[in-house]
Structures are given as structure tokens and as C-alpha cells.
Amino acid sequence: MMTCESSEKTWTPTAIQERIRQLGQWFHNMDLRGVRTAPNHFLGDYPAFKWRNFENAIPSDLHERSVLDIGCNAGFYSIEMKKRGADRVVGIDFDEVYLEQARFAAEVNELDIEFRELSVYDVGALGEKFDVVIFMGVLYHLRHPLLALDLIREHVVKDLIVFQSMQRGSDRIFETAADYPFEEKEIFNDQDFPCAYFIEKKYSKDPTNWWIPNRSCAEAMLRSAGFKIVGHPEDEVYICKADPEYRESGAVYPAGREMNS
Ligand SMILES: C[S@@+](CC[C@H](N)C(=O)[O-])C[C@H]1O[C@@H](n2cnc3c(N)ncnc32)[C@H](O)[C@@H]1O
Numbered sequence: 704m705m706t707c708e709s710s711e712k713t714w715t716p717t718a719i720q721e722r723i724r725q726l727g728q729w730f731h732n733m734d735l736r737g738v739r740t741a742p743n744h745f746l747g748d749y750p751a752f753k754w755r756n757f758e759n760a761i762p763s764d765l766h767e768r769s770v771l772d773i774g775c776n777a778g779f780y781s782i783e784m785k786k787r788g789a790d791r792v793v794g795i796d797f798d799e800v801y802l803e804q805a806r807f808a809a810e811v812n813e814l815d816i817e818f819r820e821l822s823v824y825d826v827g828a829l830g831e832k833f834d835v836v837i838f839m840g841v842l843y844h845l846r847h848p849l850l851a852l853d854l855i856r857e858h859v860v861k862d863l864i865v866f867q868s869m870q871r872g873s874d875r876i877f878e879t880a881a882d883y884p885f886e887e888k889e890i891f892n893d894q895d896f897p898c899a900y901f902i903e904k905k906y907s908k909d910p911t912n913w914w915i916p917n918r919s920c921a922e923a924m925l926r927s928a929g930f931k932i933v934g935h936p937e938d939e940v941y942i943c944k945a946d947p948e949y950r951e952s953g954a955v956y957p958a959g960r961e962m963n964s
């Protein structure tokens with residue numbers, strides 16, 4: 704476990720520029736005291752432009768609250784949460800290269816954030832529930848997306864989860880019936896029916912894109928994992944609460960149960 708402490712070192716623009724270069728390819732195009740981490744990013748000012756679309760949907764004051772940022776990458780959202788006063792922010796990612804970037808970005812911002820190398824499938828090992836969980840841009844990178852949502856619900860969500868997934872296909876919602884007879888086949892030709900596209904090869908040159916849901920599927924998966932959708936501030940972003948009436952219905956990989964018992 705590593706913690707980013709405020710650094711005594713004065714980071715000049717030249718020193719920041721050099722350290723950014725040493726830390727490899729950046730996916731988060733952040734502004735570190737006027738120096739851009741990924742000035743040629745294919746999405747431009749990402750994730751800041753996305754953040755502006757839903758920042759008002761999250762409490763502006765996070766004092767006395769804890770935050771877990773799953774798949775934190777270079778820590779853009781962890782940093783925004785800490786700036787809102789969160790007592791404790793933990794960012795996890797399974798890629799140490801991104802975590803090093805995150806530690807540096809937090810250091811330059813003089814923010815105390817804990818970054819840990821951990822897969823979403825191992826969130827049980829944290830042994831702790833968080834007031835706010837951020838799960839942005841990770842679902843479609845997973846071979847087992849519903850398992851990840853089940854684990855997150857069971858092990859780390861105390862109250863609020865901010866979820867985002869790339870979506871493709873229909874963007875209309877579909878009210879499914881409680882059940883369908885075995886003979887019903889036509890329903891599966893409806894583009895709006897909950898559906899996730901399986902990417903066997905690559906999408907957008909990225910071999911780690913596995914399952915891309917349409918809108919009704921993304922929403923159905925959230926409900927199925929025990930989340931109540933309370934906000935939809937942006938096309939791909941959902942604000943959810945742990946549904947108190949949820950009764951666990953599926954098998955949940957028991958990561959952490961032994962470790963924490
Ligand atoms: C598209 S980026 C999204 C980054 C950030 N959350 C955002 O919304 O800008 C996906 C991130 O998820 C991380 N990731 C992918 N699979 C993961 C896993 N199984 N456990 C933890 N992190 C994972 C990647 O390393 C990467 O940093």
C-alpha cells in the first residue's frame with residue numbers, strides 16, 4: 704500500500720514535463736500546474752469534459768466521507784473527490800503504470816490519496832465499505848462484468864455508486880416482461896431488448912474491450928446487481944444507490960470472505 708504525501712519538492716514546469724514523459728503513455732489528459740499529461744489525446748480534454756457533464760450530480764462536499772475509485776487510471780476522479788474534501792480516497796487499478804501516474808498527479812496537486820494495485824475482482828480484500836464508489840469506464844474491459852458488479856455491491860458499496868460504461872446499439876430503454884414463454888423468439892430481434900455485444904477480437908484497436916452493453920442492458924445489469932438508479936446525468940453515466948430491498952440472487956465469488964473473517 705502506498706500513500707501520496709505532499710511533496711517537499713518544488714515541481715517546476717520543466718520537471719513536471721520530464722516526469723510525465725518518464726511515466727509513459729497517459730490516458731488521462733490532466734493539467735498538472737499548466738502542463739498537459741496527454742496533449743494529443745484522441746478525445747481532447749478527457750476526462751475533464753465528461754466530468755463537467757455530471758459533476759453536479761455528486762455531493763459537492765464530501766467531508767467525513769470515504770471514496771473508492773475502481774479502475775482509477777491516473778487518478779482524475781480520485782483527485783476531484785479529494786478536492787471536494789473527502790476524508791479518505793482510495794484508488795485501485797490493476798495496472799501499476801497507471802498507478803504511478805496517479806501517485807505523481809496527486810503529489811503535484813499536494814493531495815493525500817491512497818493508490819493500490821488491486822483488481823476489481825479482489826475488492827473484497829479491502830475489507831471496507833465506502834460512502835461513494837466510482838466505477839467509471841471499466842465494465843466493458845471485463846470478461847466477467849456482472850461478477851464485478853456483484854462483488855462491488857456485496858463488498859464495497861455503502862451508499863452511492865457512480866457508474867459509467869461505453870454503450871453501443873440502441874439507446875432506448877426496454878421494459879421487459881416478468882417472464883417469456885420458451886417459444887417466444889421474436890423478442891430477441893428487438894434492438895432495444897437488453898443486450899451486450901461480445902467483442903471476440905478488437906474494438907477501437909483495443910483487445911481489452913469485451914462486452915459492450917446497449918442502454919437497456921447497462922441499466923438492467925445495474926438493477927440485477929442490486930443497485931437502484933437515482934440519476935442519469937449524462938448518456939453513459941448513472942448515479943445509483945445500493946437497493947435496500949435487494950436480495951442476492953446469483954452466485955458471488957467470495958473474494959475476501961476468508962481474508963476478512
Ligand atoms: C478506460 S480506463 C477508465 C479510467 C477511469 N476510471 C475513467 O473513467 O477515466 C479503464 C481503467 O480500468 C483499469 N482496469 C481494467 N480492468 C481492471 C480490473 N480488472 N481491475 C482494476 N482495474 C482495471 C485499466 O487499467 C484502466 O486504468
